[in-house]
Amino acid sequence: MFKAVFPGSFDPPTLGHMNIIERASFLFDELVVIIAENRQKRYFFSAQERLDMMQELVKPWKNVSAIIWDHLIVDYMKQENIRLMVRGVRGMDDFSYEFELSMMNKALYPHIETLFMTTDPKYFVLRSSSIRELASFHGDVSAMVPPLVAEALHRKNP
Amino acid sequence: MFKAVFPGSFDPPTLGHMNIIERASFLFDELVVIIAENRQKRYFFSAQERLDMMQELVKPWKNVSAIIWDHLIVDYMKQENIRLMVRGVRGMDDFSYEFELSMMNKALYPHIETLFMTTDPKYFVLRSSSIRELASFHGDVSAMVPPLVAEALHRKNP
Amino acid sequence: MFKAVFPGSFDPPTLGHMNIIERASFLFDELVVIIAENRQKRYFFSAQERLDMMQELVKPWKNVSAIIWDHLIVDYMKQENIRLMVRGVRGMDDFSYEFELSMMNKALYPHIETLFMTTDPKYFVLRSSSIRELASFHGDVSAMVPPLVAEALHRKNP
Amino acid sequence: MFKAVFPGSFDPPTLGHMNIIERASFLFDELVVIIAENRQKRYFFSAQERLDMMQELVKPWKNVSAIIWDHLIVDYMKQENIRLMVRGVRGMDDFSYEFELSMMNKALYPHIETLFMTTDPKYFVLRSSSIRELASFHGDVSAMVPPLVAEALHRKNP
Amino acid sequence: MFKAVFPGSFDPPTLGHMNIIERASFLFDELVVIIAENRQKRYFFSAQERLDMMQELVKPWKNVSAIIWDHLIVDYMKQENIRLMVRGVRGMDDFSYEFELSMMNKALYPHIETLFMTTDPKYFVLRSSSIRELASFHGDVSAMVPPLVAEALHRKNP
């Protein structure tokens, strides 16, 4: 029985995130999408908004759930006895950061295994921060995020 | 009749920027330097100050003009029917960011071609943010920016 | 009247190369594809074979031609009074090499401008060496190279 | 029932490889270590020697086996109906190559998932080629490879 | 008589910093640890707190001292007639930034030599910002910073 977590800010969720979730849902018995909430950071969408969007988006997969977590990710994994963490990487820049993060996590919880999955090339441009900026200019984000996220972005950028 | 844009923050313009502008002025019939103004970002020099400096600096080249633009760069290019965007890259770090940006722009406007030009090695250190920091310590920036920019920096760092 | 060269080994030409050629054919009045022949290197296809394939492939564009050149690329550019060199980059690794090469070329011929164009993400995997290796295992290369190249690869890997 | 492959040259196997194998043996129901044999490449140890070493080394894990394969890795995966490939990455350089390889493999077999695991920092220096070179100078490789590999290297470098 | 500086924010000092200081103390006759204070940046620990911690930490090495400096580092080096600057690099990301910084410094003071030392792999994860974030979640930082820093972090994150 393999359980894995897929943590992130998801501010907002992108088609790239959903691509990783879909593929990971086939690899593990259970996948928990963790909406990270760090009280020292500022988000565009609140934790509750991000959770609501994600819970709607993961409905197609019965073995995928979503939660908010405002402590260390490794603390959730220890508490739930989960050893696997999935991370999507779009290229070198992502990997450099993820590589360091995975070593930090392993130092905190040696039983963790971080599994990196590469994002499909067609989703390379889907960085959440770029999408937020694009939406602030009323650019067309419909090919980058699920419809319900596109609507949420439009509501926030009237 | 080839027209190209050269967008950037130019906060402030550096000798590296001017090197790209000079070389690009020979490659295209017309070159528009776009002073990007993003209302969600904070600049050291105002858009008008950056435009005034740039317009003074590009006077030597008859086919180069400068404008302020506060929407998506691709929107200007669509409106003016310009397909070419010039970007200067100083090394790996720049390229990584520029590469992603070019793919985002192409997703928004498939007719765009981003042409990357490499900065001459002697201009490698001329990052606008570093020059601003240097000027804040009253360091000597005279070898890094045109004289009128050096003066503007000194006036802002009394 | 802007002329540009697009040099490479083209051993063999890939759909990624053809994508760059097609896009560059719209940017310049004339584009010369240079089949580089370095007598100290070993090629899978002979220079004549690579030229034959390329000449067939560029027929759709009236302003594109192909030649073999076995000296320094900058010597051809000097001789033909061409200042523009186009290079396609697929990502960080390519760029690192190309960046150095462009500086070397500029040291040899200061009037050169190397213009980098990014390859479309769907062509990222089309490295000639990988395609040759794939063909040697009788893998399916039909989505990676033009049909006439696929046939040539099959003939060489019976 | 999750089966995964862990392909490589293993010329020779290092402690870094064994670290990945040990950790992956806990993640999958079955793990097949594939000794890649490419007839166009030259190896220091023959395929049979590499297989003999690996089979001895994986004895502690009941769900791990080793085979020689001289075609495309994806052909083995298709034939055995295995969708998961494990790859160890030690840093940026490895990842750059692996990233491209994973996209090539996905182009050949869309059902493949490549899962990247990061090597523990203490195994960063264990590149097989460096170990071979070190052994050729009679350097001490005992902290880098399993004892039976160290002996094999000494026998080959009398 | 070789004197060197080792500048940084040290917000807070990590075991990685101390590893560099210890090794550098053997290489130079005198080593000055410079606590950089930039009035336009925000720090977690005040300059005085960082100095107090560092002065306590460097007591074991008689030839190492610590100071606060709120101007350009090169100004201190010019004033004290010191030509050597030591920087620790943990990997590619660090190096990219450090490389550019070293060129900037050399442009400001051509006599400077920046000597890069690589951090031991076991200290790779010790980025000050990550440690501050970890401490804010009450994570265990005892293996990452000296005991007196761990205590200071706990006092600041009650």
Next chain:
Amino acid sequence: MFKAVFPGSFDPPTLGHMNIIERASFLFDELVVIIAENRQKRYFFSAQERLDMMQELVKPWKNVSAIIWDHLIVDYMKQENIRLMVRGVRGMDDFSYEFELSMMNKALYPHIETLFMTTDPKYFVLRSSSIRELASFHGDVSAMVPPLVAEALHRKNP
């Protein structure tokens, strides 16, 4: 009394190498340039030719000498009780390789300190392999190597 080694293939020595040697000669009491000779590699200039060139080139600095060494560099350092190794890095690619090499060397000889010096931007293009290739095409290498090396290259490429 600080002694350092500066190892390399020096096939041939470039102005970039000489720039590092000149600067390092001021940092250490004694600097030994080690001409690495690996019997499993092929060189353009023989070890004796490379030594003859280097010995001529380092004559201006009384504290610099040159030797041939065909074992592990760390063996020479142990034998001579030298702990410092100088390496020049021109950018990210160099650093990636050098970083790994320094960790390998430290694993073999924990007392080693590798000090990285950055090459001046004007010497970025001076890779020995590129210079050899350029010389094979009778390109002008006079701005890249010392005169005696330029002559040696011309003699070898009649």
